Amino acid sequence: MNINLTLIAQAMSFAILIWFTVKFVWPPLLAAIENRQKTIADGLAAGERGKHDLEMAAKRSAEIIREAKEKAAEIIGNAEKRGTEIVEAEKAKAKVEGDRIITGAQAEIEQEVFRAREQLRTQVSAIALAGAGKILGREIDAKAHNDLLEKLVAEI
Amino acid sequence: MSTEHELTPSSYITHHLTFNTQSVGGGFWTLNVDTLVVSGLLGLITFGLLWWIVRGATAGVPTKRQACVELLVEFVDSQVKGIFHGNRHAFVAPTALTVFVWVLMMNAMDFLPVDIMAWVYEHVFGLEHWRAVPTSDINATFALALSVWMLMIFFSIKVKGLGGWIHELFCAPFGGHPLVWPANFLFNLIEYVSKPLSHALRLFGNMYAGEIIFLLLGMWAATGLAGTIFGALLGAGWAIFHILIVVLQAFIFMMLTVVYIAMAHESH
Numbered sequence: 001m002n003i004n005l006t007l008i009a010q011a012m013s014f015a016i017l018i019w020f021t022v023k024f025v026w027p028p029l030l031a032a033i034e035n036r037q038k039t040i041a042d043g044l045a046a047g048e049r050g051k052h053d054l055e056m057a058a059k060r061s062a063e064i065i066r067e068a069k070e071k072a073a074e075i076i077g078n079a080e081k082r083g084t085e086i087v088e089a090e091k092a093k094a095k096v097e098g099d100r101i102i103t104g105a106q107a108e109i110e111q112e113v114f115r116a117r118e119q120l121r122t123q124v125s126a127i128a129l130a131g132a133g134k135i136l137g138r139e140i141d142a143k144a145h146n147d148l149l150e151k152l153v154a155e156i
Numbered sequence: 157m158s159t160e161h162e163l164t165p166s167s168y169i170t171h172h173l174t175f176n177t178q179s180v181g182g183g184f185w186t187l188n189v190d191t192l193v194v195s196g197l198l199g200l201i202t203f204g205l206l207w208w209i210v211r212g213a214t215a216g217v218p219t220k221r222q223a224c225v226e227l228l229v230e231f232v233d234s235q236v237k238g239i240f241h242g243n244r245h246a247f248v249a250p251t252a253l254t255v256f257v258w259v260l261m262m263n264a265m266d267f268l269p270v271d272i273m274a275w276v277y278e279h280v281f282g283l284e285h286w287r288a289v290p291t292s293d294i295n296a297t298f299a300l301a302l303s304v305w306m307l308m309i310f311f312s313i314k315v316k317g318l319g320g321w322i323h324e325l326f327c328a329p330f331g332g333h334p335l336v337w338p339a340n341f342l343f344n345l346i347e348y349v350s351k352p353l354s355h356a357l358r359l360f361g362n363m364y365a366g367e368i369i370f371l372l373l374g375m376w377a378a379t380g381l382a383g384t385i386f387g388a389l390l391g392a393g394w395a396i397f398h399i400l401i402v403v404l405q406a407f408i409f410m411m412l413t414v415v416y417i418a419m420a421h422e423s424h
Contacts, residue, residue, distance in 0.1 A: 003184070003294065003295060003298065004183075004184050004185070004186040004187070005180065005184060005185050006187055006188040006192060006293065006296070006299070007295040007302070008299070010192065010195060010290075010295060010296050010299030011299040011300075013192070013195065013199060014254075014258075014299060014300055014303050016199075017203055018250070018251050020254075021203065021206075021250040021251070021253055022247060022251065024210070025206045025207055025210050026245065026249065026253065027245075028211065028213050029213050029226065030229075031213075031215075032214060032218075032222075032226075033226060035215030036215045036216070036218075039216075
């Protein structure tokens, strides 16, 4: 069990092995491991981001749907209002038209009444003349008494 | 086993515990060829394999072998992370990985059955003496421990400056009063001596003891039928228990390496 030159030779091979490991074994593997860790971390971060984006999109779509519903309700409301307006306007128009027709009819009626009255008056005067003629027993000079008869007719 | 020698318990154990040495000048200038070749081959194969896998490492879905290496690296890295607070990737963590993997592989040589391997070494490779477990050679464990020790001093000086390091030698842990300088220095001296000693001897002692117990059980197995049965059973038991020791000692060696280097980075 002697200490001899082996010690120094062994220490030298130890030094070579340390150098070799420090230089060639450790760094590539460490780089690979660290790269993988980074890739995994990036992947997790991307997943997290995707989840967040999805949440945002869901929120946004809910918002859009809500807005669309509101707008639809508004449009329906407007349409109902407009419909009512149109109906009212038409009603008014119809009323005006009806009134106009009624007025026209009344005027016609009045005209008709007037005409009938005129006719009646003329006939009445003729009858009166004929009656008077018969009563007097003689022919009344129609021309001589025309003024008088006219006056009489106007009084009826 | 060399059959030409007379087989006694002491010759059996001595045979198994003799290094294959190569003298390059006698005395200290001797190389334990077995320790160097086995540890060198293990380093070459293990770290070559790691390098081959890591070279094709992808940041995407890893292959099974890459996942396996990543598991190992992350295990070491998490240990270092808990102890060393600095840029561990620059030096400390890869060093910890080197220590853990290499010591684990060297310890694992203990799983090879001693007598079958002795026969193989002798009759296949023509080697009379060959010790396959480098960590049961005190030179190997001291080589690692002293390297760590020197790294410790290097980082101490690098972080605190030469003046800061010397200041700490005299002014910690008892304070800066000149009267306690000798006490501080003595304290630090003991610490600096005991650290590599305990570091190296803990690993060496465990692996050496493990090897000895295998040899003793092997010896018992040669004494008759009962010995063979008990030797085989206990040998299996000890081998299973040894799986724990091999990994545990490699882990402890790595943790102490990290702790010592981390302590060197901290100022008192």
